[in-house]
Amino acid sequence: MQKKTIHSIGILTAGGDSPGLNAAIRGIGKTAVGHYGMQVIGFHDGFRGLMENRTIRLTSANLSGILTIGGTLLGTSRDKPHKMPVGGKTLDMTDAMVDTYVRHQLDALVCIGGGGTQKNALRLKEKGLNVITLPKTIDNDVSGTDVTFGFDTALGIATEAIDRLHSTAHSHHRIIVVEVMGHNAGWLALGSGIAGGANVILIPEIPYDINNIAESIKQRSRAGKNFSIVVIAEGAKSKEYAQDLEALEIAKQGVEDKDERKEIKAKIKALEEKHANNTLQLSKELERLTGLESRVTILGYLQRGGTPSAVDRLLATRLGSAAAHYIHQGVYGIMIAARGDGIEPMPLESIVGRRKTVPFDHPWVETARHVGISLG
Numbered sequence: 001m002q003k004k005t006i007h008s009i010g011i012l013t014a015g016g017d018s019p020g021l022n023a024a025i026r027g028i029g030k031t032a033v034g035h036y037g038m039q040v041i042g043f044h045d046g047f048r049g050l051m052e053n054r055t056i057r058l059t060s061a062n063l064s065g066i067l068t069i070g071g072t073l074l075g076t077s078r079d080k081p082h083k084m085p086v087g088g089k090t091l092d093m094t095d096a097m098v099d100t101y102v103r104h105q106l107d108a109l110v111c112i113g114g115g116g117t118q119k120n121a122l123r124l125k126e127k128g129l130n131v132i133t134l135p136k137t138i139d140n141d142v143s144g145t146d147v148t149f150g151f152d153t154a155l156g157i158a159t160e161a162i163d164r165l166h167s168t169a170h171s172h173h174r175i176i177v178v179e180v181m182g183h184n185a186g187w188l189a190l191g192s193g194i195a196g197g198a199n200v201i202l203i204p205e206i207p208y209d210i211n212n213i214a215e216s217i218k219q220r221s222r223a224g225k226n227f228s229i230v231v232i233a234e235g236a237k238s239k240e241y242a243q244d245l246e247a248l249e250i251a252k253q254g255v256e257d258k259d260e261r262k263e264i265k266a267k268i269k270a271l272e273e274k275h276a277n278n279t280l281q282l283s284k285e286l287e288r289l290t291g292l293e294s295r296v297t298i299l300g301y302l303q304r305g306g307t308p309s310a311v312d313r314l315l316a317t318r319l320g321s322a323a324a325h326y327i328h329q330g331v332y333g334i335m336i337a338a339r340g341d342g343i344e345p346m347p348l349e350s351i352v353g354r355r356k357t358v359p360f361d362h363p364w365v366e367t368a369r370h371v372g373i374s375l376g
């Protein structure tokens with residue numbers, strides 16, 4: 001058989017979208033096509049497009065003009081290879097994805113995504129595919145990398161929102177509770193809260209006591225400051241809620257019986273549903289405890305939309321370009337992590353299943369405390 005000299009690579013974007021995805025696709029594509037002479041195809045809508053063989057050829061023409069555009073030109077989905085909804089059923093479609101890879105005679109597949117995508121990519125690696133991943137998410141919770149792309153942009157958007165909310169909170173002598181995304185990690189809330197000068201920051205890693213929050217707001221009032229900004233991460237929990245959840249999680253770990261596990265899972269779901277409107281409840285309760293009017297702003301998907309920041313464009317381009325380089329070297333089964341100004345190839349096995357949350361002794365936590373921010 002004649003040896004193939006041109007490498008063919010595939011790219012997909014999976015999980016929630018985030019600013020910088022197009023910059024990453026461009027970084028991989030331009031280096032792969034322009035520098036190494038490879039052929040590149042993109043799969044639409046994450047792992048679903050790989051299963052359904054829905055592709056687009058990426059060329060220097062369609063890789064141009066996308067650097068500054070938000071979202072992903074490939075589309076994305078949260079579908080998982082081994083739990084794919086197909087025709088009303090949930091099936092393991094991993095083999096169908098392997099078939100697509102083989103049909104296109106790919107030498108490698110680049111999967112761009114967060115923690116879940118790293119896990120799914122590892123599954124494909126275990127099926128014999130050459131995979132490389134890039135870490136993206138506004139949550140910054142992927143283990144093994146200093147930072148994920150998308151985070152800086154979201155941090156900027158959340159900080160600008162907090163800046164704007166300051167003047168209206170001040171004018172009306174109100175509490176404004178701002179809910180920031182981040183899933184179960186507090187990076188976005190903590191970073192934007194410090195940068196935006198919040199008075200209280202609540203993160204999932206540090207369960208809060210509402211009386212402590214109310215007390216710090218009342219202290220401000222006594223000092224003549226009749227307004228407060230409370231930044232709350234979407235995953236933040238009161239001490240009671242965190243304890244109840246932890247007890248159920250521990251109980252689940254020790255249970256082998258399928259039905260018993262199902263029952264505990266249902267209890268966890270019910271508890272989460274009960275606390276779904278946590279931010280609204282917190283605001284109401286603060287009104288009652290402080291005597292100040294309180295309003296809520298939920299930033300939501302605004303934080304994921306629009307033009308990536310310069311920092312994210314630079315990071316996504318660097319990581320993307322490095323992915324093409326590693327493919328050229330024949331190095332696979334890795335996530336390209338950001339390490340300082342450089343990059344580091346991390347074996348997928350070393351990062352999968354680990355979420356990077358904010359450590360209690362992280363310098364940002366210390367800084368927040370030192371400048372007088374209440375962490376609840």
Ligand code: F6P
Pocket residue numbers: 016078114137138139181182183234304
């Ligand atoms: O992972 C990014 C993120 O925006 C989280 O901050 C948030 O919890 C989640 O995605 C929302 O997911 P979805 O887009 O599926 O609603």
